[in-house]
Amino acid sequence: MSLLEITGLSLAIDGTPILQDVSLSINAGQIVAVTGESGSGKSMTALGVMGLLPDRTTTSGKVLLDGKDLLSLSEADMCRLRGNAIGMVFQEPMTALNPVQTIGDQVAETILIHGAMGRKDAYARAAEMLTRVGLPPDRFPLSRYPHELSGGQRQRVVIAMAIALRPRLLIADEPTTALDVTTQAQILELLRDLARDFDMGLLMITHDLAVVADMADHIVVMRLGEVVEQGPTMALLTNMQHEYTKMLFAASSHEVDLPYKSSTDVLLSVTDVRRSYVLPRTRLFGATGRFEALKGVSFDIKRGERVGLVGESGCGKSTLTRAILGLDAVQSGSITLSSAPVFAGNAPNLAVRRKMQVVFQDPFGSFNPRHKVERLITEPFHLLDVPPTGAMRQALIDETLLAVGLEPSDAQKYIHQFSGGQRQRIAIARALIIQPELIVFDEAVSALDVSVRAQILDLLAELSNKYGLTYLFISHDLSVVRTITDRVLVMQSGEIVEQGRTPEVFARPRHPYTQQLLKAAPVLPDLSHLHMMTDQKDLST
Amino acid sequence: MLRYTLKRLLSLMISLAVASVLIFFVIEVAPGDPASFMLGINAQPDTVAALRAELGLDVSKWQRYVAWVQGMLVGDFGTSYTYRTPVAQMVSDRLWVSLPLTLYALALSTFIAFPAGMYAAARRGRAGDVTVMGATQLGVAIPNFWFAMMLVLVFAINLRWFSAGGFAGWDKGLGAGVWSLTLPAIALALPQAAILARVMRSALLDVLNEDYMRTARAKGLTRAQTIWRHGLRNALIPVLTIIGLQFSFLLAGSIIIEQVFYLPGLGRLVFQAISARDLIVVESVVMLLVFAVIVVNFAVDLAYAAVDPRLRART
Numbered sequence: 001m002s003l004l005e006i007t008g009l010s011l012a013i014d015g016t017p018i019l020q021d022v023s024l025s026i027n028a029g030q031i032v033a034v035t036g037e038s039g040s041g042k043s044m045t046a047l048g049v050m051g052l053l054p055d056r057t058t059t060s061g062k063v064l065l066d067g068k069d070l071l072s073l074s075e076a077d078m079c080r081l082r083g084n085a086i087g088m089v090f091q092e093p094m095t096a097l098n099p100v101q102t103i104g105d106q107v108a109e110t111i112l113i114h115g116a117m118g119r120k121d122a123y124a125r126a127a128e129m130l131t132r133v134g135l136p137p138d139r140f141p142l143s144r145y146p147h148e149l150s151g152g153q154r155q156r157v158v159i160a161m162a163i164a165l166r167p168r169l170l171i172a173d174e175p176t177t178a179l180d181v182t183t184q185a186q187i188l189e190l191l192r193d194l195a196r197d198f199d200m201g202l203l204m205i206t207h208d209l210a211v212v213a214d215m216a217d218h219i220v221v222m223r224l225g226e227v228v229e230q231g232p233t234m235a236l237l238t239n240m241q242h243e244y245t246k247m248l249f250a251a252s253s254h255e256v257d258l259p260y261k262s263s264t265d266v267l268l269s270v271t272d273v274r275r276s277y278v279l280p281r282t283r284l285f286g287a288t289g290r291f292e293a294l295k296g297v298s299f300d301i302k303r304g305e306r307v308g309l310v311g312e313s314g315c316g317k318s319t320l321t322r323a324i325l326g327l328d329a330v331q332s333g334s335i336t337l338s339s340a341p342v343f344a345g346n347a348p349n350l351a352v353r354r355k356m357q358v359v360f361q362d363p364f365g366s367f368n369p370r371h372k373v374e375r376l377i378t379e380p381f382h383l384l385d386v387p388p389t390g391a392m393r394q395a396l397i398d399e400t401l402l403a404v405g406l407e408p409s410d411a412q413k414y415i416h417q418f419s420g421g422q423r424q425r426i427a428i429a430r431a432l433i434i435q436p437e438l439i440v441f442d443e444a445v446s447a448l449d450v451s452v453r454a455q456i457l458d459l460l461a462e463l464s465n466k467y468g469l470t471y472l473f474i475s476h477d478l479s480v481v482r483t484i485t486d487r488v489l490v491m492q493s494g495e496i497v498e499q500g501r502t503p504e505v506f507a508r509p510r511h512p513y514t515q516q517l518l519k520a521a522p523v524l525p526d527l528s529h530l531h532m533m534t535d536q537k538d539l540s541t
Numbered sequence: 542m543l544r545y546t547l548k549r550l551l552s553l554m555i556s557l558a559v560a561s562v563l564i565f566f567v568i569e570v571a572p573g574d575p576a577s578f579m580l581g582i583n584a585q586p587d588t589v590a591a592l593r594a595e596l597g598l599d600v601s602k603w604q605r606y607v608a609w610v611q612g613m614l615v616g617d618f619g620t621s622y623t624y625r626t627p628v629a630q631m632v633s634d635r636l637w638v639s640l641p642l643t644l645y646a647l648a649l650s651t652f653i654a655f656p657a658g659m660y661a662a663a664r665r666g667r668a669g670d671v672t673v674m675g676a677t678q679l680g681v682a683i684p685n686f687w688f689a690m691m692l693v694l695v696f697a698i699n700l701r702w703f704s705a706g707g708f709a710g711w712d713k714g715l716g717a718g719v720w721s722l723t724l725p726a727i728a729l730a731l732p733q734a735a736i737l738a739r740v741m742r743s744a745l746l747d748v749l750n751e752d753y754m755r756t757a758r759a760k761g762l763t764r765a766q767t768i769w770r771h772g773l774r775n776a777l778i779p780v781l782t783i784i785g786l787q788f789s790f791l792l793a794g795s796i797i798i799e800q801v802f803y804l805p806g807l808g809r810l811v812f813q814a815i816s817a818r819d820l821i822v823v824e825s826v827v828m829l830l831v832f833a834v835i836v837v838n839f840a841v842d843l844a845y846a847a848v849d850p851r852l853r854a855r856t
Binding site: 050052079081087088090092096099100109147158 | 751752753755756757758759760761762763766770771774775848849850851
């Protein structure tokens, strides 16, 4: 008998169907990955197993854990199971922990709340569990607060909390989505080890197919609340049946059509840029420390080039972006666009600013929700000496919206009327409308589903070809950088440690840090290669 | 934590110094001679001159300021012109009514507001929430003196449980003193409780949406346990801010209630002193109130740090 057996699970919130006839099963020690794009119902499936669905949810079907139907249990019985027989790990480690309680208290709470042992033993177990997840008490005392830990360390605390009572089933909902690649690799490794060591069933929910392919024994693909396809990892990857599954994998490894262009005309020139921040005093009358965010960064971007900037959180990417955009002054060094400084004296140089635009990660948060699209995309006009008016303005709006694949009639709508991908198109339109020479993309496709991401990448390639645009593409996602850029800069601790032609850097990384990054990044298996292997196996049998 | 406390303490000292300068010089800068102002327009010149000498107005302003501050530091607030008694004595007598009244009202307000706000938050959108929120709406809208009169009408005149006004005095025993402060404290507390309950509710609702509340549920805590163990302390920051503001408001703002209940408190003293142009008393009481407000803010700052470890680390 399987550990968890979901049969025909359907659920609806206020009558709106969310899940329809979902069935899957997990054995002890097995890793099952549920994947799909946003709105596929993968998180709801997990919450359904936990019995933590929103109010006003109606359910049907069966969720059997060790043969016991969880859907028929009372709330009090479910409370006894949660944290005890089923543990759960969430996506956002930065907010998943209570900021005003120590990590020791929070891990021990799981044990104490179930009355599993006395206070002293509970704290001993908490220490043991934190050690198991890589936070030994001699370096990470139980009295630490969450804000004193990094994202990856916090996720380890969340995992320690979830496994403190050695649950039979662990549910991990996008456990590494918010983490850097190297941290992601460590956390995935930890989860895999725990599942094996504790003989625990692991239900992994993730949108990242590379992670799925790498981790799971069994894959479940969901779309719009239904399971479209499932099977053992190898079998599913080599023999995809459903169109949606094929589309998902194709979009994940999407390559854009962007021929390399060589140019000698330097557009953006960054020379020996330094920026440091004052740190708070550690003692009352002690000297203030300085944190060096940029330690002498130099590089050029040539006209028409698409350059990627990769690095992990805290490496100085954001500081550099702000400096290039003239949002923040640097302490030494120079940044010029077509030989004109972006920062003139104490104020940004407007003549240069109008030649650069930026597209941010969160397409919703970067728009004023009370303005119509027409007003949103014409915002950069204030940078111009003579903003276009009347028919000319209208023509520009129409032309720009068409260029990003929207309709001129969309100009009269509000931002909430659009999907995530469309919003990012509007953000691109806003950047495009004053015909800049350089567009900076700051994690611009990171929040998008793979299929939408593929479309946006195609759009970016098309725009670059059509208008001869120069891109600076900042991303933690190496696969995206690989396809969209000609040249890549790798940044670590405020320095550019490696730069070169993208294919070369990816194929033959020279700096140890680049090697480490590429090694940590999960990659989709080469499916053609897999096919060959299975074909050979078929032949031999 | 020590660094944080020292920093707050320094800011307290600076606030006090600035406030004392402001209070002193605003009264000095006010047009006219304080002595003739206090005595009114019909005063004889020799009376004014005598008062000027008595008030020490014949030396420079800074000397007077220094003398005033030095006096206050050793508890000498000067002598009231109208009552001819030391201001310190008058103020401390009244403080023994006003301070307990304020604390009593604050305690009542907190005891009403916390459960009401928590109950409403736990039942968001349901009948219980709507009822509590409706009641707090009324509480905010109705002025406290009207509450006071209604309380007197019901509990003093009709039911005769309390006396309609006056203060029994602490020498009659703790019970009698507290008893005679009960109606005024309720009248003061109700509008404050209404505001505090609303703040508590919205702070808790914000916290309920936090990810760590879901984490707590996933650990096996019941809904009530999550609110109690993880929600409350996180919701306390905005609530503490309001409590700090309310203390100052209650201490200084009880003038009307003290009139309604005929209580010999600070509010009445200031009211009478202003009518009698007794500037020395006004100056001293204002300084005392400022002192109380600044000290309470200091206490609130320390309470923030006690509640939230991130504040201890950052500043």
